[in-house]
Amino acid sequence: MLLLNTIRVDVFRLGFAARRESVFFEPLIKALEKFKAQGKTRYLGIGTHSFEPEAIRAAADVGIYDVVMTAYNFRKNNIQEINEAIEYAAGKGLGIIAMKTMAGAYWDRERTQPINTKAALKWVLQNKNIHTTVPDCSSFDQLYQDLDLMKDFELTDEKKRDLKLPSEGMSAGIYCQQCGRCIPQCPKGLDIPTIMRSYMYAYGHKNLAHAQQTLKSAKVPDAPCSGCSTCQVDCIMGFDIRNKVSDITRLRDVPEDLIRSSFA
Numbered sequence: 668m669l670l671l672n673t674i675r676v677d678v679f680r681l682g683f684a685a686r687r688e689s690v691f692f693e694p695l696i697k698a699l700e701k702f703k704a705q706g707k708t709r710y711l712g713i714g715t716h717s718f719e720p721e722a723i724r725a726a727a728d729v730g731i732y733d734v735v736m737t738a739y740n741f742r743k744n745n746i747q748e749i750n751e752a753i754e755y756a757a758g759k760g761l762g763i764i765a766m767k768t769m770a771g772a773y774w775d776r777e778r779t780q781p782i783n784t785k786a787a788l789k790w791v792l793q794n795k796n797i798h799t800t801v802p803d804c805s806s807f808d809q810l811y812q813d814l815d816l817m818k819d820f821e822l823t824d825e826k827k828r829d830l831k832l833p834s835e836g837m838s839a840g841i842y843c844q845q846c847g848r849c850i851p852q853c854p855k856g857l858d859i860p861t862i863m864r865s866y867m868y869a870y871g872h873k874n875l876a877h878a879q880q881t882l883k884s885a886k887v888p889d890a891p892c893s894g895c896s897t898c899q900v901d902c903i904m905g906f907d908i909r910n911k912v913s914d915i916t917r918l919r920d921v922p923e924d925l926i927r928s929s930f931a
């Protein structure tokens with residue numbers, strides 16, 4: 668609140684909700700209820716990037732949440748489960764916000780293969796239970812493009828084709844499913860999902876400040892992969908994890924003022 672310089676917000680979200688027990692964690696529920704009773708927020712919600720179906724269903728069951736913000740895009744490999752959970756929550760009256768709708772915005776690190784972001788957003792809006800989106804826009808051009816899309820929701824066959832991998836042989840893109848299966852495989856216990864999110868913010872969204880902030884939250888040790896002769900992580904997306912970790916962790920040491928000046 669202090670950061671926002673305001674005394675009240677419309678929606679206050681519990682970020683990074685995942686497992687059911689985290690959404691049901693009583694001390695947090697009590698704090699959030701108090702927050703609402705004091706008039707500091709009109710609505711309560713959760714945000715979820717991982718174990719989304721579980722988190723969404725839990726939010727609907729707790730009884731205090733009004734809104735769910737979930738990662739939702741054409742690249743999610745558990746979309747059926749997410750859709751069912753969303754339907755369940757919407758049926759209980761919760762508002763559903765889709766985020767990460769552009770799935771990283773590029774298929775490749777070099778940004779030679781942009782994802783058709785109009786098609787990606789239209790794909791999201793085909794689900795009648797998605798009530799609004801956070802479409803990762805960071806310029807007025809992108810904002811106008813998104814607004815323009817509101818005139819025509821139809822997802823043509825041509826647009827559907829644009830949402831397939833451009834070529835079979837290419838890498839799996841830069842969108843990490845946030846499934847967490849890599850964490851127990853890494854002997855150093857690196858927070859690989861968060862590091863991969865940082866990677867996507869840097870190379871896909873071109874938002875270095877957000878990428879660096881996210882990377883810091885992963886608390887990556889110095890020389891994270893030293894001592895590992897071969898990477899033991901078998902990522903479900905086929906990512907070369909060691910390579911990506913060593914690539915993006917360089918960002919940690921770039922001075923913040925330099926990053927900020929790149930946006931000036």
Ligand code: SF4
Nearest residue numbers: 843844846847849902
């Ligand atoms: S890096 Fe791979 S295994 Fe790890 S969370 Fe992302 S998609 Fe899952």
Ligand code: SF4
Nearest residue numbers: 853892895898899909
């Ligand atoms: S190379 Fe890095 S990411 Fe892979 S298992 Fe070793 S420490 Fe973990």
